[in-house]
Amino acid sequence: ICELENASRHYGSGPTLVKALDDFSVTFQPGEFTVLSGPSGSGKTTALNLIGLLDNPTSGVVKIDGQSTAGLSSRALTEIRGHKIGFIFQSFNLVPVLSALENVELALHLSGLDEGVTRELAAESLAEVGLGDLLDRRPNQLSGGQQQRVAIARALVKKPKLLIADEPTANLDSKTGNQVLDLMARLNQEHDATFLFSTHDPMVMERARRVVKILDGRLVEDEKRGA
């Protein structure tokens, strides 16, 4: 469903050159439940941003459903993201002036669904992450973990084929984190959605069926495991 082919992401040049991602090649199949693991600063967010079409590689190719995204217009990329990809950001990226409900509804604005329907789907998605009573709160009226869960609900509400989650349980206690992982496991099984997480959390690690390890921007290990 998605693939990085010799993808690199460089910043600066000459003496200040930083290879955030370095000649990275990996392929993900539909239905996978994969963790991208590596130390702080190793390139996880960079890799996920490329796969999620939020950023462009300096060299190499990103493919979604076998189709290369090189040279696509930013409108075309937005279209693919809107329909196929759900993204949970490491720093949430909620809209400060919108309520939790409106933030989640935003994800459905390209869906062509009627407003009454999107409102209901958004409310349901928030209830599933335990925020059913907090629909009207704005982000600055929510705790860190509550904001993280709004970001999660927003990504899951459109039942995307590819769900990319950048440290989705960092601000959650283990009970809440497990509830979120159960939700994702269900979506993975019922909809054959592909899940790609970066994490430092052992609880997420142990649910992974495949672990891809990154160090200094490079792929160092790729291991399938029996779940």
Added chain:
Amino acid sequence: ICELENASRHYGSGPTLVKALDDFSVTFQPGEFTVLSGPSGSGKTTALNLIGLLDNPTSGVVKIDGQSTAGLSSRALTEIRGHKIGFIFQSFNLVPVLSALENVELALHLSGLDEGVTRELAAESLAEVGLGDLLDRRPNQLSGGQQQRVAIARALVKKPKLLIADEPTANLDSKTGNQVLDLMARLNQEHDATFLFSTHDPMVMERARRVVKILDGRLVEDEKRGA
């Protein structure tokens, strides 16, 4: 060294009343290494913000070094914070237009020290959290865990008597997280600094000598342990 006496923090009123903290009383002694633990949304950030003088209680009293802070001017509170308290925010709160080095130096601007000295202390503090090569990067040129470590370096550089850390390892891998905890343990022992963490991380929990549990804004347990 600090104390909450029947402290409450309410938002809204009537039907929308939220008791983020509810009649919370706790005393911390110099040299403690204490974890505040509780589910997402239970009131940890709220409690830490009151103890760190970043917020005012709706009712009840906050005391620092036995002195009540009720009715102190915002200038007086800033003075106490500047000299006695180091705070690591759950969402880092770095200044976007300043480099990592400048962000850390900011914490020393009330110290009366010479600029050459503060520059050196800041560089040292960043080296201790593994960021010695990244002094000139701005926050948006750093990974999530690197930003978290700048926030940590900034809080530690002034060797405060009271260090308050809101989920300081949330974005760190276990090796980096342990390095940070070792640093804090050293400061705790060498300077008799009081450490108060909120965390969901079992690695931080197990180093705690005292665990205070919070649920729905209320104190539910307070347990000393042998380290």
